[in-house]
Amino acid sequence: xxMIGAGFGRTGTMSLKVALEELGFGPCYHMTEVFExxxxxxxxxxxxxxxxxxxxxxxxxxxxxxxxxxxxxxxELMDRYPDAKVILTVRDPDRWYESTRTTIYGMSGAASSxxxxxxxxxxxxxxxxRGAVLMVSKLAWEDMFGGRFEDKEHAxxxxxxxxxxxKERVPAERLLVYEVKEGWGPLCEFLGVEVPGxxxxxxxxxxxxRGRIRRVHRLTITLAVFGVSLAGLVLMRFRRHRRV
Numbered sequence: 001x002x003m004i005g006a007g008f009g010r011t012g013t014m015s016l017k018v019a020l021e022e023l024g025f026g027p028c029y030h031m032t033e034v035f036e037x038x039x040x041x042x043x044x045x046x047x048x049x050x051x052x053x054x055x056x057x058x059x060x061x062x063x064x065x066x067x068x069x070x071x072x073x074x075x076e077l078m079d080r081y082p083d084a085k086v087i088l089t090v091r092d093p094d095r096w097y098e099s100t101r102t103t104i105y106g107m108s109g110a111a112s113s114x115x116x117x118x119x120x121x122x123x124x125x126x127x128x129x130r131g132a133v134l135m136v137s138k139l140a141w142e143d144m145f146g147g148r149f150e151d152k153e154h155a156x157x158x159x160x161x162x163x164x165x166x167k168e169r170v171p172a173e174r175l176l177v178y179e180v181k182e183g184w185g186p187l188c189e190f191l192g193v194e195v196p197g198x199x200x201x202x203x204x205x206x207x208x209x210r211g212r213i214r215r216v217h218r219l220t221i222t223l224a225v226f227g228v229s230l231a232g233l234v235l236m237r238f239r240r241h242r243r244v
Contacts, residue, residue, distance in 0.1 A: 001059055001081040003028075003191070005066030006074035006166045007089030008159060009140075010100040012180030013067035016089060018201040019184070020064045023193050029058070029065035034132040041131045044069045047076075048139045055080045068104075068136050072144065075169065085190065086170045088177045090163055093156045105149060108137040 003025050005013060017028045034040055040058055047053050048069075055077065059065060066089070070077065074086060141149045144162075148154045167177060176190040183200040 001055075001063065001065065001077065001084045003064035004074050004077045004081065004084050004086045005064070005071050005089060006086050006170070007066070007071060007178075008096070008100075008162065009068045009071070009104055010096055011089035011091045013071075013089055015180045015201050015203045016066050016087065016178075016187075017064075018203060019180075019187060020066070022196055022198075022201065023188065023191060025064045025191070027062050027064075029062045029070060031067045031069065031132070031136065034069070034135070035129055038128045038131055041135050044135050044139070047073055048135075048143065069139050072139055074166070078170070078174075084174075086166075086175050087187075087190070088163060088166045088170070088175060090177060090179055093159055096159060097152055097156055100155075101149075104136070105141065107133055108141060 003020060005016065007013060009031060013030060014032075017030045020026060020028045034044070043053050043058055065077070066087070078084065078086065141147065145155055145158055163177075167175070176186065178186060178190075180200070180202070184195045188195045
């Protein structure tokens with residue numbers, strides 16, 4: 001592990017993930033990796049409960065990590081990987097809050113719904129997504145934000161407090177406070193690599209999240225309609241059988 005991200009989700013972490021991989025610090029772990037590795041969910045839950053875990057079991061194939069859930073454990077990861085540098089991604093607090101509320105937080109609400117639970121029974125991909133989202137929901141919304149994320153003032157206070165603590169805790173020589181809109185320059189200087197001859201990856205994955213939420217809603221409604229229709233057909237056949 002050579003690079004640890006300490007910034008909250010929705011601070012440009014997907015763009016940073018792609019940038020780090022372009023610079024040779026890949027593969028880079030991100031929340032999206034949890035969707036592909038459902039076996040990691042229980043390890044993250046254990047870590048959230050303060051249980052000792054083998055970080056190498058998660059990160060043995062990775063050279064960097066950003067975004068939740070790993071950002072919540074940047075202090076533990078700093079101890080485990082003492083030579084790794086730390087990048088704290090930051091963003092305008094109001095824009096961060098609105099982006100988070102309409103993407104990650106929105107998906108957490110969808111994952112908790114009865115229809116989503118029904119879809120997870122029949123669709124393995126949704127089952128994996130649901131497990132990962134509920135894990136982050138517990139870690140972020142319940143633990144970090146005390147179940148008060150919808151209180152914008154409180155959420156921003158937590159966000160800013162987290163950033164200030166990271167600036168104080170991480171030694172200056174190991175830390176880069178970074179906004180992805182700054183592009184390659186400060187990132188490459190911090191990592192000691194040359195600036196690539198291509199544009200910095202500026203990924204707007206907010207719409208990807210919203211599209212994912214819309215697809216899940218459509219699928220769960222379709223499954224619900226199918227289930228009700230199937231139950232109706234079974235009931236009709238049962239009544240006909242009794243009449244005979």
